[in-house]
Amino acid sequence: MENKNIILSVKDLVVKFKVRDRVLTAIRNVSLDFEEGKVVAIVGESGSGKSVFTKTFTGMLEVNGKVTNGEIWFEGENLMTYKTDKEWLNIRGKKIATVFQDPMTSLNPVRTIGYQISEVIMKHQNKSKEEAKKEAIELMSRVGIYNAEQRYDEYPFMYSGGMRQRIVIAIALACHPKILVCDEPTTALDVTIQAQIIRLIKELAEEYGFTTIYITHDLGVVANVADNVAVMYAGQIIEYGTVEDIFYDPRHPYTWGLLSSLPQLGEKGSELFAIRGTPPSLFEEIKGDAFAPRSDYSLAIDFEEEPPMFKVSDTHFAKTWLLDPRAPKVDKPKQIQNLHEKILALTSKGGIYGER
């Protein structure tokens, strides 16, 4: 662990929201280290706390949300000691940038594209208007906008969805951030554009050397781009490992469920797999393993005590009692055995999985 270059380190993070006089715990004691230059994907279903988790890095929680415990270390500083917006402005956008889900609404409709890019350059790099314009046009061409100079003065409504997402990425990269958080960057785009945008982010990450954090529930994207994967469930990271670890040697029953639900693995004639039940309410305190009520593999202890993070290998950790030496031996479900071969078989027919 020591020899790795950790750029961002989260320790024991707890985030609570006040919703209609009730307290909701969105993030429950999450610790995670991000290695510099790597692509980390955070996967999980809606409401598992993926977005909230990454929002704490830039102090972008909604007003009713609060970090009640934990530390986030970045460049030798604990970001959680920041109180004012002013302190955050050094980090937000400048060192940690975010790309949001919906490019159609992420841009101000009544400001020109050029204005919205050069604004950031002027602000964070103290450049003059002309310099900023020059740099903005370069960035625009870099993210794949043709005739960037002419399109500089156009408005967002004159751009297509994919082009707008390119612009959003250009804005995010305008200050050469250390970390780029992509909050479901391709969900609102159609499949062909998705592949282009993902490839673009990947290329830019190599070129600019930033660390990428993907938030997604699209396992296809994960398989395609991620170095490491964190699986989140009910406000906790329940499994963490390299993409190979997660796809070919998953250990947590929830990860099994997720992988089994890949529609690509469905067999003709049989029903697609779905995880039964619903996630637990985060308003109440969760006892034991949060996934236990929905799991086919739950043990008695799962309902009693929360499992610790078990170490599977140097890179692979999972939070399930199944890894305890005393636990009975359980095989992962049949659908995801030999996942490697199945996926290879699928990708040989084409599709974005093959691009890796």
Added chain:
Amino acid sequence: MKNYIFSRVIKSIVAVMVVVSIVIVMLYTMIPRYKIFEKDEGYKKMSGDARTTYMYSRYEELGYLDFQQKSEMCSNASDNYEACMVNDSEELNAVISEYENNGYVVDYLRNGDPFVYHDYNPLQLIWNFYSKLIQIDHPGYVKDENNPDIERKYYIGESPNGMPAIMCSGCQYKYQLYFNSSFPFIHINAIHFNFGISYPTNEGMPTWQVVSQGQGSQVSTEQTFPSGVVEKSPLNQYTCQYKPILDTIDQRRFTDNYANCQSYYESPSMINTSYIFGIIALVIAYVVAIPSGIAMARNKGKIVDKAGIVVINFLIAVPSLALIFFVRQIGSIFNFPDRFPILGFEDIRSYIIPIIILALLQIPSLMTWTRRYMLDQSNADYAKFAKAKGLSQKEIFTKHILKNAIIPIINGIPSSIILCISGALLTESAFAIPGMGKMLPDAINASNNNMVINLTFIFTALSIFSILIGDLLMTVVDPRIQLAAKGGKKK
């Protein structure tokens, strides 16, 4: 764009015409017509045939019906005028039955003279109104038996202030187009709206002149007349019309027959009075409401916002009439007049309280909307992204949210300008301010039909065109909006 504006203007004109037509039909067919005489003292003193003839000629003048007395009937319908003028003659009876067949009602005066009339149907009423509405001046206008050789031509001359002007001989107006220092600087006399004669109030004056002419006593200034005479006089030479018979003063001043001029008055006209109050109040309302609405949105849920909501709720909850009298009462404690005419136009104190009230009436809704638009926009995704970009809260508000939130507010400004005249109705009445707002209820009370139609026309035209202007303004501030004559077609 041009096509769009053109089609919108056409639609607006049609809309105004429809509204005015409905008002005309309602006024003429649904309100008992004898009401117009309620304020007419002369009519009350009359009796017998004089009263009957007066009544029907009034009705005819005001456009209710076509009224013809014996002499008119005979000259219109008979070849033998002399024979026709004898009561009970064959000729006259033939004429009467001819009129009867044409749908006229026949009646007899006490002296035995017959007369006929027939009410106009709604279509005729509307046609009569619009066919006379626009009067275009032309060199053939003047028909004066004493002056048959009048030159008929347009020419470029010099107006009293030394500026060139397009002038006319033979027209109704001498100055067809001229420039001077009063708004809107270019003035045209060639085209006039004719909304009929005001009756029974301001009897005999064209209604347009009633609302647009200055009020109070006349103001004389030193001026040079065409003859070279320099005299103090209140006359406004630009408005001079043809006058068939000149008196000695006219002969001394003028070299031609254009001596029938309007005058300068010390106080502004009804339209201008309303506008003075309305515009000042409006500016105050915007200056107060928009910054406070923005401040409320920026401090949502905090003390500023809560205080603002209390103020808004108070102003909205109190009925406007109550608010008017309440503020007026407070004003009189501080020695402000509670009626406008007490101190009149010259004294600034006459204006303060009505303007405060007018502004107060508009502030709550403006504040609410500003706050709402700002909040809507600050929840938009682009605002969140702007935050993620690392912009400060202040930059997000001023550079991004404000520009979006201001769009609907700008769209509403022209309508507010219009509303400030028609909305001033209560305030003007409460303070007896001689403006247009007060004029409308006065005209309705006095059954001054032409005045009601005229004001309806003004208000409707202003509101419909203000919406058009609002939409055009919107294209300036919102790049997404491009006006197209047909839906969806760009440019």
